[in-house]
Amino acid sequence: MSAYDYSRKEFAAVFAELQKTYQIYGPKRFAGRGRFSDTDLIRYAPLASLDELELAEKSSLSPKSLVFPADETIFHFNDHEFSQPQLKENGEIIVLLRPCDINGIARLDKMFLENGDQADPYYQRRRQRLHFFMIECRESFENCFCVSMKSNTTDNYEVALRFAGDRVAAQVKDHRYAGLFGQKGRAGSFSPEFVSGNDKQVELPTVETMPAEMFNHKMWEEYDSRCIACGRCNTSCVTCSCFSTVDLFYADSRQCGERRRVWDGCHLDGFSDMAGGHSFRKNKGERMRFKTFHKIYDFRKRFGFDMCVGCGRCDDVCPEYISFSSCINKLSRTLKGGSDK
Amino acid sequence: MSLDLNRKTVTKNAFRITKRRNHTAIRIRVPGGHLNASQIARIARIAEQFGDGNLHITTRQGFEIPNIPFEKMAEVNAALRPLIEELELEHGVKIDNPAAGYPAAGMRNISACIGNRTCPFANTDTTGLAQRIEAVVYPHDFHTKIAITGCPNDCIKAHMQDFGIIAICIPEYDYDQCIGCEACAKACQRKVTGAIEMNGSKVVRDERRCIGCGECVLACPTSAWTRKPGKYYRLLVMGRTGKKNPRLAMPFLDRVNEEVVTKVIANTMAYVDRYILRCLPKEHIGYIVDRTGFNVFRDEVLQGVVLNTEARLAKTIQWPGYNTLNDANLKTTK
Numbered sequence: 315m316s317a318y319d320y321s322r323k324e325f326a327a328v329f330a331e332l333q334k335t336y337q338i339y340g341p342k343r344f345a346g347r348g349r350f351s352d353t354d355l356i357r358y359a360p361l362a363s364l365d366e367l368e369l370a371e372k373s374s375l376s377p378k379s380l381v382f383p384a385d386e387t388i389f390h391f392n393d394h395e396f397s398q399p400q401l402k403e404n405g406e407i408i409v410l411l412r413p414c415d416i417n418g419i420a421r422l423d424k425m426f427l428e429n430g431d432q433a434d435p436y437y438q439r440r441r442q443r444l445h446f447f448m449i450e451c452r453e454s455f456e457n458c459f460c461v462s463m464k465s466n467t468t469d470n471y472e473v474a475l476r477f478a479g480d481r482v483a484a485q486v487k488d489h490r491y492a493g494l495f496g497q498k499g500r501a502g503s504f505s506p507e508f509v510s511g512n513d514k515q516v517e518l519p520t521v522e523t524m525p526a527e528m529f530n531h532k533m534w535e536e537y538d539s540r541c542i543a544c545g546r547c548n549t550s551c552v553t554c555s556c557f558s559t560v561d562l563f564y565a566d567s568r569q570c571g572e573r574r575r576v577w578d579g580c581h582l583d584g585f586s587d588m589a590g591g592h593s594f595r596k597n598k599g600e601r602m603r604f605k606t607f608h609k610i611y612d613f614r615k616r617f618g619f620d621m622c623v624g625c626g627r628c629d630d631v632c633p634e635y636i637s638f639s640s641c642i643n644k645l646s647r648t649l650k651g652g653s654d655k
Numbered sequence: 656m657s658l659d660l661n662r663k664t665v666t667k668n669a670f671r672i673t674k675r676r677n678h679t680a681i682r683i684r685v686p687g688g689h690l691n692a693s694q695i696a697r698i699a700r701i702a703e704q705f706g707d708g709n710l711h712i713t714t715r716q717g718f719e720i721p722n723i724p725f726e727k728m729a730e731v732n733a734a735l736r737p738l739i740e741e742l743e744l745e746h747g748v749k750i751d752n753p754a755a756g757y758p759a760a761g762m763r764n765i766s767a768c769i770g771n772r773t774c775p776f777a778n779t780d781t782t783g784l785a786q787r788i789e790a791v792v793y794p795h796d797f798h799t800k801i802a803i804t805g806c807p808n809d810c811i812k813a814h815m816q817d818f819g820i821i822a823i824c825i826p827e828y829d830y831d832q833c834i835g836c837e838a839c840a841k842a843c844q845r846k847v848t849g850a851i852e853m854n855g856s857k858v859v860r861d862e863r864r865c866i867g868c869g870e871c872v873l874a875c876p877t878s879a880w881t882r883k884p885g886k887y888y889r890l891l892v893m894g895r896t897g898k899k900n901p902r903l904a905m906p907f908l909d910r911v912n913e914e915v916v917t918k919v920i921a922n923t924m925a926y927v928d929r930y931i932l933r934c935l936p937k938e939h940i941g942y943i944v945d946r947t948g949f950n951v952f953r954d955e956v957l958q959g960v961v962l963n964t965e966a967r968l969a970k971t972i973q974w975p976g977y978n979t980l981n982d983a984n985l986k987t988t989k
């Protein structure tokens with residue numbers, strides 16, 4: 315392990331040097347592409363230079379698209395055979411991301427790679443291209459509750475970076491980068507700090523087994539009328555991993571086409587619909603319950619830690635001001651016999 | 656003492672001849688309808704000091720302070736100076752002597768809906784645009800009504816103006832980002848023109864049907880729909896109220912940029928100057944277009960205008976409206 319200090323300009327040169335071997339992804343600002351006019355969209359995208367790295371604001375879409383794109387073709391078919399498409403590019407990728415998102419992708423690893431005996435090959439082939447460069451996160455954004463979710467820290471990175479005005483500090487854990495990082499900078503002593511408190515805190519339910527009455531509890535009812543099933547909380551979430559499969563046939567062909575998997579989410583209409591028209595969760599409140607239990611109860615029972623990493627994106631993007639963190643607290647209060655208000 | 660007033664000079668200075676003898680009313684311009692609290696306080700003080708403490712909010716988002724004795728005009732003008740500086744000069748309007756009050760009253764206050772400073776539907780900052788257009792058209796004596804609305808909901812009623820400017824967007828689709836949730840298609844079908852249809856798990860937008868409201872952008876949970884960079888407008892022309900032939904403004908230019916809008920409005924001033932009947936006390940712009948015909952209007956106002964590539968231009972226009980003379984359907988009930 316080694317550490318270096320740079321001016322921003324010097325580090326920009328390191329960045330450019332890395333680009334010769336790697337594609338570098340990070341949160342990027344797209345001017346004017348936000349939901350409202352004259353607002354910007356921040357999402358993960360390839361960075362042309364260090365200047366494109368957005369640090370001031372949280373991205374509204376998470377880096378999960380790097381391993382689990384919104385729409386991915388899983389095979390092409392004709393009347394008698396099918397073939398798996400190749401990735402357009404196969405090079406290695408450095409992704410600059412914060413601790414919550416590193417932990418978020420670790421959750422996705424559980425879902426796609428360790429859930430059952432077959433690892434998901436589509437996920438795997440994208441995942442193995444990634445190298446994590448952690449953006450040090452010492453101050454939380456609005457709605458973050460990573461500390462409560464214990465996802466504020468991680469050592470799952472190859473390089474950690476501190477961006478402080480005109481200075482950049484790096485901690486390099488993986489020796490493959492040592493030469494390159496050492497050339498341009500001065501030896502330093504940087505080791506990353508982690509945010510130790512958020513404005514938002516959640517109290518997680520402590521029950522071993524969720525009492526049956528919580529499934530039909532009236533605390534979920536308010537979401538029937540509040541939630542509009544827009545699905546933003548799912549699409550923006552770094553750990554939502556649900557998808558639907560759809561087939562599309564090429565124009566004028568009954569036999570040739572492709573199967574895709576596209577993001578789906580428990581809040582969206584049609585998500586739990588089955589052939590024959592049965593739908594498991596018609597009411598929005600039931601969907602909120604399903605999501606909440608999955609994020610902070612069911613997943614833990616299976617993997618030993620919670621699915622939600624407290625990135626707060628679901629709260630950031632909900633047009634109806636539904637706060638997931640408040641919902642978790644409400645659930646815990648109710649379980650303890652307190653008010654469900 | 657009997658007053659000896661030059662009515663034309665008074666009116667040009669934005670004071671009115673009112674019902675009450677020897678008393679006037681001053682009209683205060685607020686381009687884009689936005690002002691700060693201290694400016695409102697200043698307006699209130701003028702009403703208290705020179706009028707009778709009352710003021711009227713005009714339909715065009717200005718203020719009219721009535722019951723001011725004519726002798727106070729110079730003092731009122733002096734008191735208006737900071738407002739003229741802040742609401743006009745600040746935005747690039749050229750007024751030679753701001754201490755002498757408003758130099759013209761023909762050009763009506765440019766009104767605007769609240770726009771994207773507040774409204775989530777708005778495709779632009781309507782007030783900012785109003786202020787920039789003010790710098791192009793004011794001071795001018797031709798009676799012209801301009802209003803700007805942030806989206807096709809048209810809360811400001813751009814359809815009732817000589818120039819109604821509707822801010823629109825050109826939605827752009829990121830195919831790979833679309834998850835086929837149908838939210839945009841449902842929004843467009845329920846609220847707008849049904850320009851979006853599902854095509855399997857993707858959507859297609861009928862460009863001709865699309866009116867650029869931006870509902871699809873607002874609805875999309877993955878930002879597959881976003882607004883194309885740049886600002887785009889639909890320019891409606893020659894809507895009017897009035898005693899003879901009220902009618903709705905109609906689209907003249909669509910998907911044009913701000914430069915086109917401002918240049919067309921500026922050209923219109925020259926067109927009016929050339930064709931107005933000076934034998935009349937005033938001739939409203941819409942009636943001038945009636946006389947010259949649409950084609951003359953179109954060709955003159957488009958002179959030197961470079962249309963952006965997205966632009967669409969009306970080849971002909973028919974204005975819906977009615978003649979107040981047509982009363983065949985009205986019968987007495989006694």
Ligand code: SF4
Pocket residue numbers: 547550551552553554609621622623624625626627628629638
């Ligand atoms: S549920 Fe909300 S806070 Fe938790 S990981 Fe998903 S988006 Fe982040």
Ligand code: SF4
Pocket residue numbers: 540541542543544545546547548581582631632633634635636
């Ligand atoms: S973002 Fe809010 S309104 Fe939309 S589905 Fe999620 S909880 Fe419901």
Ligand code: SF4
Pocket residue numbers: 768769770771774775776777778804805806807808809810811
């Ligand atoms: S016209 Fe559109 S932008 Fe303006 S206030 Fe109405 S809804 Fe909002």
Ligand code: SF4
Pocket residue numbers: 826842843847848849850851860864865866867868869870871872
């Ligand atoms: S901008 Fe409006 S009219 Fe055009 S596709 Fe979107 S919702 Fe439909």
Ligand code: SF4
Pocket residue numbers: 832833834835836837838839840857858874875876877878879880
């Ligand atoms: S709202 Fe967005 S994701 Fe949903 S169908 Fe339309 S473009 Fe696709």
